Amino acid sequence: MLNDRIVLFGLHELKGIGWKTIERLVAATSGALSGLLAAEPADLAGFGLKPNIAVAICDNLTEDFIVQRLELYRTKGIAVLTALDANYPPLLKEIAQPPWVLYVRGDARLLSNAAIAMVGTRSPTAYGKKMAYELGKKLADAGVCVASGLARGIDASAHRGALAGAGSTIAVLGCGADSVYPVENASLAIDIIQKGVIVTEYPIGTAIRPGLFPQRNRIISGLSLGTVVVEAAERSGSLITADQALEQSRDVFAVPGPATSPKSSGTLELIRQGAKMVARVEDILEEYPGVARTGGASGRNSAPTGFAGTGDERKLLDLLAAEPVAFDELLVLTGYEFGHLHSVLLNLILKKEIEPLPGSFYTKL
Incomplete structure (x- = not known):
């Protein structure tokens, strides 16, 4: 049976x-x-x-x-990963509607690595493409996966940068795993399958239609510690990913651009609303102490780094040693700010020291 x-x-x-x-x-x-x-x-x-x-x-x-x-x-060489599997990505379990099934081509283990999402306009400036490529490469060199949507423009530049680095990249599709959209990124998709991973929640034969892409975006942000918006106009679809990251209690970063550029109006608005401004990769990595590797060690085909044992992490582990504790109770017990507590918990999940439970409870492994 x-x-x-x-x-x-x-x-x-x-x-x-x-x-x-x-x-x-x-x-x-x-x-x-x-x-x-x-x-x-x-x-x-x-x-x-x-x-x-x-x-x-x-x-x-x-x-x-x-x-x-x-x-x-x-x-077709497509692996199947379900929400009942032990190796289902831990961060993705935390979102409001995690996919019941993921269809995977490439190294599925990368889906549980520390990742940063990078999104932006499909028609970037030369500045936007350069920033996406360089940030993608430097994140990969630090052992952090770069997650994006394989779209033309910023997505493609971020993927290519990550593939040029020591680590790897995650491409989340808005169609079946047997298709590539847009077709112009077919060769890039092959490179990602060989060196990274392509993933989708849509079965083979799913027709490409606009409504699937906003749904796809929740997976991009859901797999990631934070989302970086590189270039985005005022009504850019990439801002949906930023909104979903906020709903998932994940961090949002934005790369500033010229005040006169329409393609930077969305990112400048994000910064005005409180997104952290990113000018260099260290602006991202400093938010996740213990996650990044040093010395350019490869993040490909490997699990997140081992337990770093910061003071905040040890404090949480002590609180969770006896029994599961709710997030709201941890806020009171630690006195941490909401965002900081969430960041420390995410680090411990990635380091496989704790496990999230239904109802926003956490337990020590």
């Missing part, structure tokens, strides 16, 4: 079955999804599903269907 994670994959492959339907089934079965293979429509209706959805699942979620879909991904 197929296990729960494989059945979750099968559910995700069914057309017309969305995130909330899967959430309801996971909650109703306490994650024991393999029982759905023998369920009747009345059983699923009892979980609160609409009759037509219940019938669709019972008719189509079969062992043969799941095995055929798995084989299709295998032949």
